[in-house]
Structure formats: structure tokens, C-alpha cells
Amino acid sequence: MENDIIFKPLQFRNLTVKNRVFRSSISGRWDNYDGSGTQARINWEEKFARGGVGAIITSFVPVAIRGRIMPNYATIHCDERIPFWRKVGETVHKYDCKFIVQLSHSGRQQDIGGVENLDKKALSSTSNTESFHGFLCQAMTRDEIQDTIQHFADGARRAREAGLDGVELHSANGYLFTQFLSSGINNRKDEYGGSLENRARFLLDVIRAIRKEVGTDFHLQFKISAIDYNNAVTFWDNPGNTLADSIQICQWAEEAGADGVHVSVGSLFPHPLNPIGGFPFDVITRTYDTMLSSGIYTTRNYLLFRYRLLNPIFNFLWNRVKKNLPPQAFSGHEVEDQEMRKLLEEHQGRNLLAAREIKKHVTIPVICTGGFQQASYIRKAIDDKYCDGVSIARPLIANNNLVHDFAVGKDLPDKPCTYCNKCLLNVIENPLGCYELARFDGDYEEMVQEVMSVFHPAQFETHKELSEVSVSHE
Ligand SMILES: Cc1cc2nc3c(=O)[nH]c(=O)nc-3n(C[C@H](O)[C@H](O)[C@H](O)COP(=O)(O)O)c2cc1C
Ligand code: SF4
Numbered sequence: 485m486e487n488d489i490i491f492k493p494l495q496f497r498n499l500t501v502k503n504r505v506f507r508s509s510i511s512g513r514w515d516n517y518d519g520s521g522t523q524a525r526i527n528w529e530e531k532f533a534r535g536g537v538g539a540i541i542t543s544f545v546p547v548a549i550r551g552r553i554m555p556n557y558a559t560i561h562c563d564e565r566i567p568f569w570r571k572v573g574e575t576v577h578k579y580d581c582k583f584i585v586q587l588s589h590s591g592r593q594q595d596i597g598g599v600e601n602l603d604k605k606a607l608s609s610t611s612n613t614e615s616f617h618g619f620l621c622q623a624m625t626r627d628e629i630q631d632t633i634q635h636f637a638d639g640a641r642r643a644r645e646a647g648l649d650g651v652e653l654h655s656a657n658g659y660l661f662t663q664f665l666s667s668g669i670n671n672r673k674d675e676y677g678g679s680l681e682n683r684a685r686f687l688l689d690v691i692r693a694i695r696k697e698v699g700t701d702f703h704l705q706f707k708i709s710a711i712d713y714n715n716a717v718t719f720w721d722n723p724g725n726t727l728a729d730s731i732q733i734c735q736w737a738e739e740a741g742a743d744g745v746h747v748s749v750g751s752l753f754p755h756p757l758n759p760i761g762g763f764p765f766d767v768i769t770r771t772y773d774t775m776l777s778s779g780i781y782t783t784r785n786y787l788l789f790r791y792r793l794l795n796p797i798f799n800f801l802w803n804r805v806k807k808n809l810p811p812q813a814f815s816g817h818e819v820e821d822q823e824m825r826k827l828l829e830e831h832q833g834r835n836l837l838a839a840r841e842i843k844k845h846v847t848i849p850v851i852c853t854g855g856f857q858q859a860s861y862i863r864k865a866i867d868d869k870y871c872d873g874v875s876i877a878r879p880l881i882a883n884n885n886l887v888h889d890f891a892v893g894k895d896l897p898d899k900p901c902t903y904c905n906k907c908l909l910n911v912i913e914n915p916l917g918c919y920e921l922a923r924f925d926g927d928y929e930e931m932v933q934e935v936m937s938v939f940h941p942a943q944f945e946t947h948k949e950l951s952e953v954s955v956s957h958e
Pocket of ligand 2: 905
């Protein structure tokens with residue numbers, strides 16, 4: 485372990501992380517409808533801290549109720565949330581794990597807006613309807629842009645006041661920042677649209693506003709979709725930003741005061757390339773009904789998911805970009821099981837080539853997300869300077885103790901994540917967890933027990949402790 489790069493600390497300008505594995509953001513509907521936090525979220529985050537990751541990046545944390553993607557995600561939109569986030573941070577810190585809040589705004593990519601947003605359209609850079617689900621939206625006025633910039637700055641201040649270790653701007657995967665950054669989406673005619681410099685203005689304004697609010701010594705990183713592939717599914721759309729565009733944005737963001745960059749892909753979420761893997765129709769048919777009233781194309785999509793005869797049409801649209809993907813950065817390492825070897829080669833390190841190009845053009849550390857769960861592969865990615873650290877989502881849902889497994893010399897966990905994406909497609913309606921029955925040898929009860937374990941200990945068991953925290957900081 486001593487000479488293992490995975491276990492060497494990663495030094496950012498204002499933050500040291502004990503190893504190179506970050507828990508990537510994974511949103512689950514753990515909290516109260518109004519965005520106040522629950523014990524389940526604390527239990528959820530504690531699982532990963534206990535499992536040995538160096539830092540946890542929270543799930544999507546809205547800086548404004550108007551910018552949520554679904555109800556029941558803990559928000560950071562008001563000062564009353566500070567005691568809760570302090571409690572989560574303190575829990576995670578017991579394991580020498582850092583805690584970074586992902587400051588987020590949905591823009592038009594709002595899966596379920598919630599009652600507070602029913603009477604208004606979502607805000608975006610554009611008034612054009614989102615092209616996959618058909619979410620309606622309206623272009624933000626300049627005043628709304630200024631208010632939103634301040635919402636992000638306030639969110640960062642609250643994270644700092646809660647004693648957390650930093651913030652990440654969710655400027656990837658189709659949410660509000662992407663809606664400004666992407667040439668495939670942003671059709672504004674003012675200083676926030678048009679040229680790349682104008683499209684990047686919103687992100688850079690937010691970075692500067694956060695610096696003004698919290699100073700230069702608080703960790704601030706941003707997530708970016710290195711390539712938009714905005715027409716991956718809707719082939720009639722403009723493809724959006726290229727890698728060269730994103731490299732330029734990363735350089736500007738570094739100059740504006742960012743301490744790290746987290747590389748992802750795709751101008752919508754989910755996207756065929758993120759999280760790459762399966763698209764189980766049996767699961768989406770059970771959960772997508774929750775979103776039927778959210779967009780004007782959701783009924784069309786539901787029919788494509790629901791009727792077997794129509795499934796090939798969706799499969800064709802969803803899978804067509806994968807065929808033209810560039811080759812892998814390097815092949816997987818020796819794995820005897822041929823099926824597993826194939827699975828890993830299809831999914832491992834999908835964003836590594838882009839991360840390496842970005843890394844060549846910035847001086848801040850680069851974290852790469854997408855398909856990491858094999859120690860030898862991660863080691864090589866860092867040793868060969870593709871990135872400085874990796875972030876992991878699904879393989880950590882499947883195996884919370886993955887990093888401890890690496891520490892005792894395992895290259896792969898005993899029951900690896902299969903990238904089936906059943907966790908992802910369940911999350912609209914069901915508790916987040918691993919729903920791959922094969923990993924539980926077909927035992928449904930055991931699988932559900934594991935999913936439900938996040939609700940123990942229950943809120944009432946710790947209620948006294950939580951209220952003490954709230955009172956002491958009022
Ligand atoms: C259920 C689920 C929820 C996710 N929620 C978020 C999110 O809130 N914010 C975000 O930036 N990425 C989110 N992601 C993407 C992951 O953070 C990660 O970048 C992606 O899944 C690729 O990593 P993996 O192959 O290790 O899963 C989510 C992924 C899953 C599966
Ligand atoms: S359901 Fe389980 S095996 Fe499938 S992608 Fe999610 S974590 Fe991995």
C-alpha cells in the first residue's frame with residue numbers, strides 16, 4: 485500500500501484527500517419533500533466513508549427550490565439547512581474522509597419539479613423545449629441570472645459555515661451550467677450566449693462570486709462534460725461542445741479560481757455514455773410513469789419503453805453513438821473470467837482520453853469519472869497521467885467497501901458491479917441501491933434488505949442528537 489499511487493494523498497490548492505478515490509455524486513430520494521435532510525442520508529454517506537474513499541462528493545444539492553430535479557433531495561438553499569449539513573460532515577469526518585457539496589441547479593432538466601414549481605416553467609439559458617423528455621422552460625432574464633449566481637455563492641458560504649471541505653459546481657450532464665455552456669443548447673443573443681467566451685460567462689461569474697463570498701482558501705472544483713454529444717439520442721440536434729471547447733473552458737475556470745476539475749460526458753442525464761451500460765426496459769417501465777406529466781415527450785418515451793415491439797427503435801437511438809466511440813485508453817488487466825473481462829473492457833475509463841487532454845492544459849488536479857472498479861486499471865490511469873484521481877459511483881453502490889478491498893490487495897471485488905443501470909432507473913421511484921439480482925444469487929429478499937439497510941438506524945433513534953445540533957447553532 486505504501487508505494488501504491490491509489491493510496492497516495494491528493495493535494496489540491498486548499499485541500500488534501502487521503503487517497504485517489506472519490507465517491508462520485510449519486511442522487512437518491514432520501515430526504516423530506518421540502519429538502520430538509522434525514523437520517524437516511526447521513527447513513528448513506530457514512531457507508532462510503534466507512535468503506536475507505538478519500539472524499540465524498542454529495543448528490544445533486546439544489547441551491548434554489550426552482551433548481552431542484554426532484555423533491556426529496558436535501559437542499560442548501562437557506563441557512564436553516566446548515567445544521568443538517570454540519571451533522572453529515574461530522575459523521576463522514578470520523579473516518580478521515582473529506583466531504584464536498586455538489587452545488588447544483590437543474591435549469592430545464594427537471595425530472596419532477598414538485599408542487600412549489602408547478603405554476604412556473606423551469607429556468608434555462610433558452611426557451612427551447614428540452615428534446616428528450618420535452619421539459620418546457622423559459623430563458624432567464626439578466627436579473628434571474630444575477631440572482632442565481634448569488635444562490636451559488638450563498639450555497640458555498642453555507643457549506644463553509646457547516647464545516648464541510650469544499651464545493652463542486654455541477655457544470656456537467658445537461659443541468660443549468662451545461663445549458664449555458666453548450667453550443668447545442670444556448671441560443672441567447674446577449675452577453676451570456678453566442679461565442680464560447682459568452683457561453684462560459686455564467687460559470688465564470690459563479691466561480692468569481694463564490695471566491696468573493698468564501699475567500700481563496702476554500703476548496704472549489706467543477707464538473708464538466710468534456711464532450712457534449714448533444715445529438716447522441718436526438719440526432720437532429722446540434723452536437724454541442726467539443727473537447728477543444730471544454731479545454732478552453734477549463735483553462736478559464738482555473739484562472740477564475742477553480743481548484744480542481746472533474747471530467748464527465750454528455751449534455752443530458754442520463755446519457756447513453758453516462759452512466760454507460762444497460763438500459764433495462766423492465767425497470768424503466770415500472771418507474772417512468774412518475775414523470776409522465778413532466779414533459780411533452782414523456783408519453784412517447786413511455787410507449788417506446790413499454791411495448792416490446794417498439795423497444796428496438798429506442799435501442800437504436802440510445803446505442804448508436806457507442807458504436808463510433810474512440811478506442812479505450814488501454815485494455816483491462818488480466819481477468820480470468822471472460823465475461824467479466826468483456827464487461828470491463830466495454831465500460832472501464834470511458835472518459836480517460838478526454839481527461840488526459842484536459843490534464844495537459846491545466847495545472848489543477850483532474851478527477852475522472854466513468855467505469856472504474858479495478859485497482860490495476862486505476863493505478864495505471866494515474867501513473868500514466870491520464871488523471872490525478874478517479875471518482876466512482878455504481879461500483880461503490882454495489883460494493884461500499886471497494887477501497888478497503890483494494891487496500892488488502894484485491895484487484896476486483898468478489899461480486900463486481902455489472903453496469904446494468906438498474907440502480908439508476910429505479911431511483912426515480914425507489915430507494916437508491918443495487919438492484920442487480922444476479923449479485924445476490926437471485927435472492928430478492930436479500931437484495932431488498934441490502935437496499936433498505938440505509939434506513940437503519942432510523943431517524944427517531946437519533947432524533948435527540950439532531951435537535952441538539954440544530955439548537956446549538958441557532
Ligand atoms: C443513481 C445515480 C445517480 C447519479 N446522480 C448524480 C448526481 O446527482 N450528480 C452527478 O454529477 N452525477 C450523478 N451521477 C453520475 C455519477 O456521479 C458518475 O459520474 C457516473 O455514474 C459514472 O460513474 P460510474 O461508472 O462509476 O457509475 C449519478 C449516477 C447514478 C448511477
Ligand atoms: S444495479 Fe448494481 S450492478 Fe447494476 S449498475 Fe447499479 S450498482 Fe451496478
